[in-house]
């Protein structure tokens with residue numbers, strides 16, 4: 026019997042938040058976004074770029090450090106991360122999607138689709154785009170477009186009748202180029218703020 030080592034993926038670490046196959050079949054020609062050169066979730070242009078669902082091991086791949094480029098995350102422990110992952114997966118409707126640079130095993134981009142179940146519009150589903158971020162040293166290389174178009178097509182694939190987002194004024198043009206529209210008389214984001222736990 027040989028004693029050679031086999032690389033065995035830890036099934037816990039590589040557990041995905043949602044089934045990864047669905048990203049492979051997204052049709053990027055349905056998006057008005059222009060990619061030069063042409064890329065997609067299945068073919069992101071470089072062999073070291075992977076677009077996939079969040080995995081438990083992303084705690085060790087800098088996922089939370091990436092999110093901290095967007096907003097305050099607080100000091101999240103591995104246990105807290107794991108519990109939140111488990112809860113999101115169990116409740117369904119959470120599609121946290123990431124881009125990994127596999128050369129360095131680091132998460133370099135992320136966006137979340139959440140799906141709300143409705144009674145209106147004949148028991149419809151509505152998507153929300155949340156927490157879009159690309160690592161600052163990787164910006165300007167189409168990865169922002171790639172992750173946003175990925176989760177937007179995913180929303181359509183999962184049967185949402187629309188996808189909504191809130192953004193900073195300076196990003197309106199970015200999102201318009203990806204198919205989002207300001208709706209006159211219906212584009213005011215309002216918030217009521219409570220205690221920030223972080």
Ligand SMILES: CC(C)(COP(=O)(O)OP(=O)(O)OC[C@H]1O[C@@H](n2cnc3c(N)ncnc32)[C@H](O)[C@@H]1OP(=O)(O)O)[C@@H](O)C(=O)NCCC(=O)NCCS
Pocket residue numbers: 094095157158159160163164165166167168169170171191192193195196199
């Ligand atoms: C917004 C963000 C995700 C874009 O990522 P990126 O990888 O640089 O985006 P891309 O390379 O795909 O750029 C796409 C286009 O948007 C433009 N763009 C990107 N970021 C922009 C910004 N902050 N302001 C204005 N335009 C921007 C680019 O110039 C590019 O235009 P082009 O296609 O005409 O050349 C990234 O800048 C980021 O993480 N910002 C900080 C977090 C944030 O603000 N998130 C969004 C909250 S609503």
